[in-house]
Amino acid sequence: MGAAQDHVQVSGLRITAPAAGGQETPIVSDVDFTIPRGQVLALIGESGSGKTSIAQALMGYARGGCRIAGGGVRVGDTEILTLDASQLRTVRGSRIAYVAQSAASAFNLSRTIMDQVVETAVGRGLISRPAAEAKAVSLFRALALPQPEAIGGRYVHQLSGGQLQRLMAAMALMTDPELVILDEPTTALDVTTQIDVLRAFKRVVRQQGATALYVSHDLAVVAQVADRIVVLQRGRIREAGDATQVLERPADIYTRTLMAAARPPAQASPQRPAPQQAPPLLEVRGLTAGYGRVEAGVPKIPVLRDVTLSIAKGTTLGVIGESGSGKSTLARVIAGLVAPAGGQVLFQGQPLAPTLSGRTREQFQRIQLVFQNADTALNPAHTVSRILGRPLAFYHGMDGRARNRRVAELLDLTQLPAGLADRHCGELSGGQKQRVNLARALAADPHLILCDEVTSALDTVVGTAILDLLAELRRELDLSYLFISHDISTVRAICDDIAVLYAGQKVEMGPRNGFGDAPVHPYTDLLIGSVPEMRRGWLEEKEMAATLPPLATAQSANLCCFLPRCAARVEGLCDRLPPPRIVLGGGNELLCHHDGQALQHLQRGRQSAISP
């Protein structure tokens, strides 16, 4: 394809960031690519790959302190990097539009959505305000937003993440831009929301005939939208080419690493201990928890409702749920940080006190908590040896040489160099921090580790290595994990049993094999079916979720919590009676009015795509 036909051409792009001593350090070097008119190019990379910087450079923008140091960007006939500030303004928001990663923070909280959507178009005098509002409403409709006539009058806090992300797309498309830049537009969304947003984006961008640049770290998402793919690592291009070629026949070793990490292989579960008479290691019975005043055993803002589960010694229980499902609260209740409103937690058959003050040191020691974000989980004022040494001194009374020796052992165990002991955690990489985080838990000699989204803040390659480490430690130390995640493929890769939480209720629980095929709970079905597969055309194959009519009756606490979104609900039954707990043949126990056969029938079409 000749350069003359390419709509967008980036050549020799260099971007620098300020570094210590007035120096500059390059964050993007020698980046060249072109986008033919009307096509979608995806920039793929991990954090620090420079993908957002490149995307914003297409609008002549560099974030605080950074500088576009060289190269050229041509969009149509315009050399973007030669424009002055006021010329850039006329290009931005009209010819080139931007959709930011987190719409919830990219919209202004104190102005209505409509004000912000029409702002550029009306402010430039391109269109009158009433005409602009009419156009916005038609875009809202095209993006399948609810109540398109009224939604513009709302404020950010009145809308959900998926709605905001679509509204932001509408804002971008108001001026019929020739180039749309989408910067991780679905990353902040739950997987079941992501699919609809993705579909809406794809359709509308195509209808408008715009060229698009799609920035993402997620290869499977990119596979659904991109015509071409550029793979970045540390500010340089590793591989560029046609989407099908890159996905099916990746030429570069780094691309292959990324693809492998995106699909973690299932860890073989160790010999499951024969069912013993001994009580399970951890048992949670009828747990209800939340915030605010507790009335009749139910808190004002309930987060968990009547959750029962158990973990046998040496096994891993995965808890999966989307944001707001209460999965993190579950870990905090077990750790004693949040007092439950009702129910019981038993450890080795002994009931645990609801609050910290009632627990013994032995109980503290045997249950350890590992948080998602190692940046905030490690005290920045302490060195690694102090972080690891404290539990040793606290639980085991170790000091001096014995403690130092044990710290070295722990670093070795978590595959960290011994020289790290004297460093502050601010000097470590993300993966190293998470290993220290894990090592601190191991220092206690626990029986159970509560892992709260331990890989979510990490790049996939690093996260996969942490998962491997977890599996290895479990084999060596006979640990049990409660593994909390929003990502079903991660959970299925390393867990023996899986519990699915939705809106604070445990809707399904069973051995992981029971999650490979139908029948499963309708929510589990939606969850599994929403994970994009790494092949083109998957999005088109997925049938649109039918738009459900609004519920006739008000949602009540006793009814199925998934009712408003359930495609399989039965009028007159599901909205009247609380769902019974049923047990399927595969051992899965779920909360639903349907029996196994009915669910099997409903879910027959489902591919068991990620069965282990």
Next chain:
Amino acid sequence: MTPTVPLREESMAKPASTAASRVRHWLSGLSTSGRVGLALVILWLVLGAAGPLLAPYDVGAFVSPEVFDGMSTRHWLGSDYLGRDVLSRLLSGAQYTVGLALASALLASATGAGLALTATVSPRWVDEVISRFMDTLISIPSKVFALVLVAAFGSSLALLLLIAAATYTPGAFRIARALAINLNQMDYVQVAYARGEGRLYIATAEIMPNMIHPVLADFGLRFVFIVLLLSGLSFLGLGVQPPNADLGSLVRENISGLGDGALAILAPAMAIATLTIGVNLLIDALPGRGRRITGGR
């Protein structure tokens, strides 16, 4: 994904680095105005500590036949309304101003931070009682509060120290509590709770080290406020009482020279200004403090 360039000065300093090189590193990160501020602060600390040793004349001695004399080689800053040496009186006054304000600010910041830590790790009702009490005190404007206290207890040096400290403790508490409450929610503190650690350990080992920098900056601000408060009180005749005199008293006693634009009144006023501006410049230049608020006397 902005590339995060690891730039945190302190944490990047290699453990092997000597104290001297660390100071050099810190200085090199300071802006010009910050260095000016640092120089002024050091100057006044030295003058405050060694003032009387440097004074050319006795503080109370009548050494010049002229009153409100201008600069001369004998009297660098001229003479005051009684013919005393202004430079000598200024150096002595600086001792009172710097010394009193430093002690008061230390007391206020330490009390404020201590109460804030206590309120943070204690049961909720303790926090509510302390916070309500501090909210009450903070709604009495500082000068008004100080005046009421002076009226009730008088103004000996020790009382002035306590009064100034009491006046600025609620503000210090409010800042420190906001910091401590935020830190208390951090995951690493929650992990420490889940480990079974006691409150004292959590307050001193987990929370305190991470609030020390902003608390130090706030201490600098308290110092400025207290310098201004004490000199204001002395200027009104309610602060340091004769025969002792701080910089504010010097302005007051020479007020009759205002019409002549006497150095005896301008010098101490400028002395206070350079001290407080110096501290403010330094705080303003501290990393991460640039946009913090330096207002609200």
Next chain:
Amino acid sequence: MVHGTPRNRSGIAAAGRLILRRLGSALLTLLLVSLVVFTISALLPGDAAEETLGQSATPEAVAALRHQMGLDQPAHLRYVRWLGGMIKGDPGQSLVANMPVGQVIAGRLPNSLTLAGLTAAVAIPLALAIGILSALYRDTGLDRALNLMTLGMVAVPEFLVATIAVLVFSVTLRWLPSITVVREGIGWAEMLRGYAMPVMTLACVTVAQMARMTRAAVIDQLSRPYVEMALLKGLSPSRVVLVHVLPNAVAPIVNAMALSLSYLLGGAVIVETIFNYPGIASLMVNAVTSRDMPLLQACAMIFCTAYLLLMLAADVCAILANPRLRGQ
């Protein structure tokens, strides 16, 4: 605050409840303040009876007067009586002026309010302009110059500003009178000349404070993602600041203003003294020097009430400016 269900009426009711709660909290604080003020002044060695009669009085005379003034009653009863008087607008008898405190204050309060009002009228627009300008031109020469200026103004004692102003404008240039005369029937020009220097001095400090806090509030917002989005929408920097940032910065800015305004009443002590201005701040200083406790207590309560009222007003503004709190 219900996610996704906007209801105008419930939103307004929620905002109303919030405002009522703030009002209640302010009243409670005021009550506690009165307790603190009363307790501190009750700790005073000696009492009003001794003060009034002087050192030569016989113990019997003191006791009689004490009884007459109700000083022999237990402290909590005296507190209740004092508080009752305060609420009714009768804080007692000024010992020095030998007339009701209410009258003494009534003569002075309008002057203080005039001074504060004039200063606010000058200071608020100036502070907003400086704060917004330096935030807009952040890290440029203009910003650094303004920053240095406000920093200096915040740190300098008022008596330095006042003395320099007197030196320049009355002594050297002879443009303005060095004391401010307040009396009936003076012309506007005369009055403005008289007020120029006190207003200038007070404005110096308050402008600097407000401008710095305004700048800080605006810059805090400038680092938020919505600002980057607004720039990438092609909006001009000035539109971003004026239309997008300011509505979000209202709460801290209004708070800064309330703080500064409260300072204009109670903090004017030194300015009123230097320019011999008959306001209540200098009245309070007189009360301290003459140990006129009823007058002192009344002045202190006026300042605290003013502070709480201003803070409450700032809170209400913040609630009304936040769509989350005000409904729609």
